[in-house]
Amino acid sequence: MNTNAKRTAVVTGGSRGIGRAIARRLAADGLAVVVHYTGNDAAAAQTVAAIEAAGGQALAVRGDVGDAGDVARLFDAAQEAFGGVHVVVNSAGILPMAQIAPAGLEDFDRTIATNLRGAFLVLGEAAARLGEGGRIVALSTSASALALPGYGPYIASKAGVEGLVRVLANELRGRRITVNAVAPGPVGTELFYQGKSAEQIARMAALPPLERLGTPEDIAGVVSFLAGPEGEWVNGQVLRANGGFA
Template identity: 70%
Template sequence: MTSTPAISRRAALVTGASRGIGRAIALRLAADGFDVAIGYAGSAARAEETVAAAREAGSNAIAIQGDVAQAPDVARLFDTAQQAFGRLDVVVNSAGIMQMASVAPASLDAFDQTIATNLRGAFLVLGEAAARLGQGGRIIALSTSVIARSLPGYGPYIAAKAGVEGLVRVLANELRGRGITANAVAPGPVATELFLDGKSEEQVAQLSKVAPLERLGTPEDIAAAVSFLAGPDGAWINAQVVRVNGGFA
């Protein structure tokens, strides 16, 4: 497939894009005509696989390593993407971890790690995006629909993602007058490694039946919602949390 000339293309940065939902988002945006920076924390091999797939879709894709919990890394993600593409139009913060832990003193390490990546990371990525995007920019963070169900063991994860939803709403107001939207997408259960890890077949089967549509979501389901918010039809949606969950909550 022949790429569109770079001058007419928009550019996106997607964190956590080496696998799962982040990868699906990056590939959907590539198919939508974006040049895409694939942000990743650990697996360079997986990130390069995503880059290769995005290039197959016609994107001038690159991979950039960085830990979203570290301010210098986040600044470097943005610097490298802007240098590569000459612009940034869309930023999607999909990087995240899920550690199951009860609300108890013994879970403090899991809580701190989850907050560092999922909430501090979102704060840093959203802040950099707000400082760098221009008129027509789109900022999209990933939350979770499990917030509404308050399931045992999800305390640290829910706490972090509830904070993300708050940040998005505040940021939308802080961006007043600049023509930039800030929204969150909150998936329900999605069949990814992150979600399936540590769950029995029985638990997975049970969770797949909770939504009225009686299936787990796919990464592509979530990517479609992000594509909508990032595209021309999403221009009037701002300060919202879009729950993409098949009716899960």
């Protein structure tokens, strides 16, 4: 019996990297998937095509998670196409490097607008739309344990996301909707590799006791667990999927 029959997932940032792996995994689990993306039409189309080629249902919707109207339209599109929303995964995010200094303010504001304001809007819309048994998952980070220079805006935004998750889990008391965060360690994605030398990548890969970078599929598996029936008793938590380095 397919326990995911007639369930729909919205995955923000679902066209590339970890978001794409999550979208594909949830589709493989039997959910129809709405793939949100910001600007890369080709990448979104590729994700949808891969899901459909494997026998799943998917729809790509473009928008800015930091814009309330765009987020509302994303959920409207999911409801119109598939009749409802049951799982929401907020994976959209940016990672500009910026020092904690006046010169870094523009990058800080941009990061907060996407990573934290976006999470607030997506989680808020999810709370308004999901029914009993719904699942909400937000992507955080394990980078906070390293506190590396240049990561200040990113870590600050994700600390805020974790706070929102814990509060929303309590605000949804009595509705049987779980709210959790997944905090990946270093994962081999385009976003991770950008601007890093081979030496830096090797050093990051050596951090976990398992001595490798995570894969997008590693993270997608954790999200699949939280979104499925086995994850029902996990609520208000931050799962640090990082190979054990922190």
